[in-house]
Amino acid sequence: MIRFEHVTKRYPDGTTAVDDLSFEVAAGELVTLVGPSGCGKTTTMKMVNRLIEPSEGRIFLDGEDISTVDPVQLRRRIGYVIQQVGLFPHKTVLENTATVPRLLGWKRASGRERAAELLDLVGLDPRVYGDRYPEQLSGGQRQRVGVARALAADPPVLLMDEPFGAVDPVVRERLQSEFLRLQAAVRKTVLFVTHDIEEAVRLGDRIAVYGQGRIEQFGPPAAVLGAPATPYVADFVGADRGLKRLSVTPVEEGDLEQPPVVRLDDPLPRELDSPWAVVLDSGGDLHGWISAEHAGRTGTVREHARRMDAWLPVGASLKQAFSTMLQHDAGWIAVVDKEEKGRFLGVLTPGRLHEALRRSIDADAQDVPRTTVDIDKVPSG
């Protein structure tokens, strides 16, 4: 969808901001550009909507060389969100959001209707916020209006330059989650600039780690965190990259241990060869657990089963799994097949969690699926 071919940008004072850059962003993909201040991220982004012209090389949008497209026409196909939002102070939230549809010549009513729809989509009730002015909003709310405005004309491409940079960490995390949900629904092709590696890792389908004017590594977050390509990247992603990796590595079925299982309406088992067993209802859904000390007594499992709160759906991150374990002070957590407590798949223990992490690092290094990595090959220590 967006393709850079040997793009270089030299400013008149001789600064080379971007040096022979080639990469591609697929349709519907979110790529984060991350790196320290002054490494050329913003320059890269502004060349896509021709706010800056490259000195050398070509950029293609949907196969079309953008140097041949009228910049105004081009920008109508590209939503743009920046840190300072740039809302018009004398226009209401609704009018701000409807700016681009109005410029495109939409009728006033349909522009406002679309704007209201989008405000709803970014979590601002248009009946509450629509008639306010930007100064009557919090920083986080202004950023949401910025995102709504960029989406108003339904452009296939979004450029986002540190859009959540100016808000406090708590609001920032919330905006990131909301944006991920939004992106799952609208599936735009997104270039997202940030200097925050945590944000890059959380949002990006792939991340481009910038050195001075160049991409040092381009790949999925787990690969960059697991196998930094250069000492520079290792240093930039940080010594705690194992922890960051936890947050981008999903729990898979192959990671799970199969403990003894009993059914809710069964009589109590005569004996159990583990300290506890998982209790399932007749449909195979997770109910809870039972301690081995009840084995051999009379009565049914139902009478002694305890509810299990430490559970997660498969696909949740290893970080969520770890934090659920800590929260419930549990030595294991149950994993089910869907968000609402569902069919039981197995349990994750601290040992299994560690193995999953090691296996995912190994899988990335060998560029193979995690299920094919033999855990015996994973070095200990």
Ligand SMILES: Nc1ncnc2c1ncn2[C@@H]1O[C@H](COP(=O)(O)OP(=O)(O)OP(=O)(O)O)[C@@H](O)[C@H]1O
């Ligand atoms: N108009 C300009 N003239 C000369 N040099 C410029 C100009 N604009 C940017 N630069 C330089 O180009 C380099 C890249 O700047 P750019 O704004 O792309 O970096 P960035 O990675 O986005 O930084 P930040 O995270 O601080 O926004 C920097 O060294 C900057 O000083």
